[in-house]
Amino acid sequence: MKITIASGKGGTGKTTVSSNLTSYLASLGKKVVLADLDVEEPNSALFLNAELVDSKISNKMIPKWDATDCTLCGKCEEVCNFNAILHLPEEIRVFPELCHSCYACSELCPTDSLPMTPSQIGIINEYQNELFTMVEGRLDLGQEMSIPLIAQTIEYVDEKFPDYMKIYDAPPGTSCPVIESSRYSDFVILITEATPFGLNDLTLAVETMRVLNQKIGVIINRYGIGDDGVENYCHDENIPIITKIKNDREVAKLYSNGELIYDKIEHFKDSLDEIIAFIGGLK
């Protein structure tokens, strides 16, 4: 089973829940692996006292201009939907950071002057602690295109841990990286907080997941602050509320110290039990 932990709003607790949930499941004997797909700022490893055991360079394919036979016809720029190719009077310029690796320029070039070549965009790291394995994608500084790295991280986990349950820690928001982190999952858990901001961004995330035909459930974090807008919304939209994690300063303190929470705070562990019971009921 593959479960994505996502949210519209940032800072609602994706990493807190995914790292604690994976650790707790592993401690119960479940074969589970955590994939940190927030490749622009992966930080799950900070909470897991884990050791780096393997790494793999992540590349994407980009066109490289070969001037030899180029007639500067400009077809390449014409077919690029992303402004990644610039047809100048005396040269063709490629902006690798804008390239979506669609191959159109390369395939349609009449003189084969834009061969596709690999270019590093990041790294995939595999960590292990005494309980379980965690894999993260980490985008290089200055890179703008996270989708290929997210896809490769998912692939890495699938190949190395075929019969494991997978927990994906997604990036925040509702844009392409979130979609890439959610589209192959069996279920998406959306974490929110019960504030107007939380509700606004939850609504956007729900709409996104519905376009993907994804099954969803909601976790309300820091329960006790804000208002009842999120609960009313979930009720009206028939979205299950999986658990409500109590607002607790101690949780924030542990998180800030890079510590796991479920083994120290009972009500947090109770919430994880509710999540596990919910997941167990999914089929």
Add this chain to the structure above:
Amino acid sequence: MKIVFTTKGKTWESPMDARFGRAEMFLVYDEETDTLEAIDNSATEAMEHGVGGQSSKKMINAGANVVITGNGAGEKALKILKTTKIEFFTGAGEMSVKEAYEAYKQNRLQKQF
């Protein structure tokens, strides 16, 4: 010499546009023939990425020697423009085109490159 202004209109009285990549319009002043020619750049508004490169290409194709703008060229535009002889002057974002031209002539603008 050809001087290009990033503008929101087609005349000397038009306000400047402080942006380069997403400037509404480029107004090209040819000092030799004393003529103004407008190049529409509004299509960049709908582009998510890569406008710096597109706008830089327009400068090259217009035969610009000098570009006068407000905030200056961004990262991707710089990659293109630094390989040319085009000079960029900034700090004219709040002026009219005419004021920007006078400020340039009196050396009151900052040279970006």
